[in-house]
Amino acid sequence: MRTKPRLVLLLLPFSLFMALFFFSAILKSLWTSLGYYPLIGLHRLSLTYYTAALQDTAFLRTFMRTFTLAFSSTFLACLIGLGLAFLFSQQHNRWTRLMFKLSQLPVMLPHIFVVLALLQLLSQTGLIPRLLQRLGLIDQSAQFPLLVNDPGQIGILLTYLWKEVPFVIVTVTLVLRQIDLRYQKVALNLGANRWQTFWHILLPLVQPALFNAFIIIFSFTFGSYEVPYLLGNQQAELLPVYIYNLYVQHDLTQIPLLMSLNLLLSVFTIAFAGLLLQVSRWLPGGRTGGLR
Amino acid sequence: MRKIINSFIYVIWALIVLVPLALIVLLALSQRWAYPALWPTQFSSMATVLSLLTSTEVLSSLGASVALAVGTIGLTLLIAYPTAMALTYYQFPGKKWLNLLIYLPLIIPGIALLTNIDFVIIKLNLNGRYFGIIAVHSLFCLPYAIKLLSDNLKLVGPQYAAVSQNLGASHWQTFWQITVPLSKNGLQGAVMMTYIVSMTQYLATLLIGEGNYLTLSVRMFPFTQAGKYQLAAIYAIVFMLVTLVPLFLIDSWLAWQERSREAHVSIDRD
Numbered sequence: 001m002r003t004k005p006r007l008v009l010l011l012l013p014f015s016l017f018m019a020l021f022f023f024s025a026i027l028k029s030l031w032t033s034l035g036y037y038p039l040i041g042l043h044r045l046s047l048t049y050y051t052a053a054l055q056d057t058a059f060l061r062t063f064m065r066t067f068t069l070a071f072s073s074t075f076l077a078c079l080i081g082l083g084l085a086f087l088f089s090q091q092h093n094r095w096t097r098l099m100f101k102l103s104q105l106p107v108m109l110p111h112i113f114v115v116l117a118l119l120q121l122l123s124q125t126g127l128i129p130r131l132l133q134r135l136g137l138i139d140q141s142a143q144f145p146l147l148v149n150d151p152g153q154i155g156i157l158l159t160y161l162w163k164e165v166p167f168v169i170v171t172v173t174l175v176l177r178q179i180d181l182r183y184q185k186v187a188l189n190l191g192a193n194r195w196q197t198f199w200h201i202l203l204p205l206v207q208p209a210l211f212n213a214f215i216i217i218f219s220f221t222f223g224s225y226e227v228p229y230l231l232g233n234q235q236a237e238l239l240p241v242y243i244y245n246l247y248v249q250h251d252l253t254q255i256p257l258l259m260s261l262n263l264l265l266s267v268f269t270i271a272f273a274g275l276l277l278q279v280s281r282w283l284p285g286g287r288t289g290g291l292r
Numbered sequence: 293m294r295k296i297i298n299s300f301i302y303v304i305w306a307l308i309v310l311v312p313l314a315l316i317v318l319l320a321l322s323q324r325w326a327y328p329a330l331w332p333t334q335f336s337s338m339a340t341v342l343s344l345l346t347s348t349e350v351l352s353s354l355g356a357s358v359a360l361a362v363g364t365i366g367l368t369l370l371i372a373y374p375t376a377m378a379l380t381y382y383q384f385p386g387k388k389w390l391n392l393l394i395y396l397p398l399i400i401p402g403i404a405l406l407t408n409i410d411f412v413i414i415k416l417n418l419n420g421r422y423f424g425i426i427a428v429h430s431l432f433c434l435p436y437a438i439k440l441l442s443d444n445l446k447l448v449g450p451q452y453a454a455v456s457q458n459l460g461a462s463h464w465q466t467f468w469q470i471t472v473p474l475s476k477n478g479l480q481g482a483v484m485m486t487y488i489v490s491m492t493q494y495l496a497t498l499l500i501g502e503g504n505y506l507t508l509s510v511r512m513f514p515f516t517q518a519g520k521y522q523l524a525a526i527y528a529i530v531f532m533l534v535t536l537v538p539l540f541l542i543d544s545w546l547a548w549q550e551r552s553r554e555a556h557v558s559i560d561r562d
Binding site for chain 1: 298299301302305306308309310311312313315316319327328329330370371372374375377378382384390393395396397398399400401402403404405407408409410411412413415416427428430431434463488491492494495509512513516517521524525528531532535536539
């Protein structure tokens with residue numbers, strides 16, 4: 001069964017598919033970003049577009065803003081998700097099972113669901129300002145702070161938390177269920193307190209899966225268009241909207257610059273993911289791979 | 293004390309998850325819910341809601357969603373299954389790199405990947421076409437499908453297939469009668485995940501599909517943006533009906549099967 005032709009055959013569909021739709025796209029944008037774009041008469045290779053991109057302050061500001069938002073929302077999602085996953089797996093009864101089932105719901109629904117609900121709840125004419133006004137806590141709905149389409153990106157942050165905290169809960173819980181409970185019992189038996197058991201036994205076993213989830217969520221938040229488009233603020237634009245607007249202008253002379261931005265961002269997220277994987281490997285539990 | 297705090301957290305968490313969904317249901321049922329009313333001032337009649345739910349726009353976008361999801365599942369499994377087998381049962385140089393490569397479509401920022409791929413899709417003359425869209429959907433589903441399938445195949449192990457071969461079964465027979473049935477759990481996970489990922493795609497469907505495939509997720513978008521929350525909520529309801537309900541039913545059915553199998557085993561032991 002383990003013969004070479006068979007292995008080649010098994011790997012063929014994936015290789016063909018990736019070559020056709022993934023690597024060709026990356027290569028094409030690499031040539032274009034280096035200035036080879038015959039369609040508009042560009043034939044000379046140069047790094048002009050990269051230097052232009054790295055000197056573009058609007059782009060760099062947008063990049064920093066997006067990175068800060070993606071990092072903080074991912075970090076919060078992992079922290080809250082980890083806490084809830086541990087809480088739900090402390091006991092095994094009807095209620096904790098129900099909580100796990102509930103946590104699967106947001107994973108299965110698109111972001112636009114929670115966007116819709118947030119708009120109805122938190123916009124200045126939304127249900128919460130209406131309630132506060134009814135209770136006499138504010139006089140006019142305009143006194144309610146701007147929480148959607150706000151420059152502080154609160155609406156976007158809340159949307160991502162609603163979607164990603166459950167993703168972390170599901171990921172971590174599945175790992176926790178595989179862990180031999182005896183490790184915990186042994187530690188407690190040898191005189192460790194609950195905190196020590198968590199810190200020295202459970203966390204190292206869960207940590208690799210948590211880092212994987214962090215990478216997936218971070219990359220998604222960093223490059224996803226829908227939520228920033230619906231809930232973002234025009235004065236504090238985020239990268240995906242910035243790139244998309246540049247793309248749909250259909251200004252062909254902008255395409256090489258756009259492709260260089262795309263490649264810079266891709267290299268950045270890959271390097272960042274690599275860094276996180278290294279950190280995970282270096283932390284306790286990383287070398288054995290924990291349980292993924 | 294600890295118990296009270298725990299129950300408190302449970303309730304808060306349940307509310308956080310369920311309130312947005314309840315709001316969407318209410319929005320779909322309400323005819324008027326304008327400022328400053330805290331509760332819909334007027335509900336639509338059941339007939340109105342039903343006619344909205346079964347309008348041609350809703351049904352056609354439901355059809356588009358399901359058609360794309362089914363195609364994506366087929367294409368994803370066709371690629372993911374052999375790849376998972378290769379990654380689980382074979383040793384080869386570069387395997388470590390392949391294991392990382394699989395995740396690249398999830399790591400590269402979605403917007404960068406999509407605008408790059410749109411170029412290639414146009415070149416291949418697949419823009420606006422069914423195959424172009426399911427190919428791009430599959431790109432985002434493959435990492436999950438390969439991971440779920442290879443984890444499952446690792447659990448099953450290669451021994452059963454080896455026994456079947458020793459007993460004289462052909463490769464093909466072994467594959468269909470041993471490997472595939474044993475990886476049922478992995479397949480189920482991969483199919484469910486692919487279904488969800490495909491159903492929730494927005495930008496990929498719109499950009500590559502050039503508006504030819506107006507799925508549920510795509511149609512919800514302009515309504516939400518224009519403040520027509522009730523119409524958006526109607527699409528959301530249909531979306532929940534075709535994702536949550538089937539997935540819940542499959543899950544319960546499998547749990548029931550598992551339990552009845554355990555019951556049989558215990559009877560046999562007696």
